[in-house]
Amino acid sequence: MSIETVAGPQDAQHVPLSEADKLRQDAESAAQVRRLANHPDVIALRVEKVRTQIDVLLWVGIFLGLAFTMVNVQAFAASGAAVWSLAWLSAWLLDPMVSLVLVAVLRAEQITARYQVQTGRWAHRTKWFAFLATYVMNTWKSWTHLDIAGVALHSVPPVLVFLAAETAPVLRDKLTEAVMAAAGHAFTGEANTQETAPAAEVTPSAPAETPDAEEPVPTPALSPAPAPRRTTRKAKAPAKQGRKLRADYLAEARAAWAPGIEITPAWVREVCPEVSRGTSKNVADDLIAETRTAPTVLPVPAPTTTARTDSEEAA
Incomplete structure (x- = not known):
């Protein structure tokens, strides 16, 4: 009789859910709706x-x-x-x-x-x-x-x-x-989950490479240990470059600009072919503001020539 009484209350159709179970189900359904809404x-x-x-x-x-x-x-x-x-x-x-x-x-x-x-x-x-x-x-x-x-x-x-x-x-x-921004956020979120996995795999290898028995000899052998960390950092870079920001387009336009070039949204789109029309106008306005406020520093080659002549005279 005791076994039958224990098996009865485990049926959710006959036993009402507690307040905690209801909140748990609401939280799970809300999380699923949020994930689908942000898809x-x-x-x-x-x-x-x-x-x-x-x-x-x-x-x-x-x-x-x-x-x-x-x-x-x-x-x-x-x-x-x-x-x-x-x-x-x-x-x-x-x-x-x-x-x-x-x-x-x-x-x-x-x-x-x-x-x-x-x-x-x-x-x-x-x-x-x-x-x-x-x-x-x-x-x-x-x-x-x-x-x-x-x-x-x-x-x-x-x-x-x-x-x-x-x-x-x-x-x-x-x-x-x-739409592209939503896809970019989703891509970076997946990339972050993939990047955390190799980090957990690299950490357990660190204590195995630090033996205490050989102190003077392993010092050159431990030097190549940072190599896998550098490879993991290089692997992260292309994953984060899923979508360029406005600052990236501004940096490219700043590098391509030279005195005498008229800064227009059309010129920004020629320098950065993947930039959109609205972003090109904003980048052009920012670059125009920088060129107006930036001081013209041209007497830079003068000290280099004098320094060379002084070194030649000293020689």
Whole structure:
């Protein structure tokens, strides 16, 4: 009878859990949720959802702004032509012609910014020309009549479309950097767990290499002992270089810069091909600030020549 009474309470379905068991289960489930929430794939999936929402909102705003400017551009192109005449009908083609080219450039930047690839100068120039043409044709009559209210009214949609188109690649670039940062943190965390294992294997070999019987002779034999420690330190270096920081790009740009070179984000991207667009601008600003505040120290070769002449005279 005693054995049956002992086996009964071990069944969790019949015995209620204690408060400590409930807290233990909650802690285990919370730790599992935290590990999965910080997983790079889960973070990438969340970023993709946010990226989709941002793209939808930006495209809706851009199309609404371009649709608003279509009427004013048509009135500017028709310039008093009779309604339903050939000139009046052809005036409706001007704004869609400019808008379609602009949308094509923005669509290409949407894909290239996802993978942090630069579109080039011609795409940027085409986008600027399309915006300037739309703004001028949209506000021309208001400027000629000095209608301040009309200028303000017809300036808001083109400027808002321009700001949305310029901000969209930067936002997509930052979202990509967020995914890469999450993957980089996960990589360094795995590397740290792998680096701790060889350290535990090296430590037990130390007491085996220090015999007390031979004191004068083992001193040269113990000299190669630090060799495995150096190899372990060298093995750690490539594992930590999973992702460059802003200071690393700044150091590379500082080493490549020379007096006379104009510091621009494009030049930083040429020196550091893997840098993103937003980081290149920050690195360029930091390097410009350093070059402005850094003193010019040029009379360094003078003491070296004098020191050589003094040594030659002494010889």
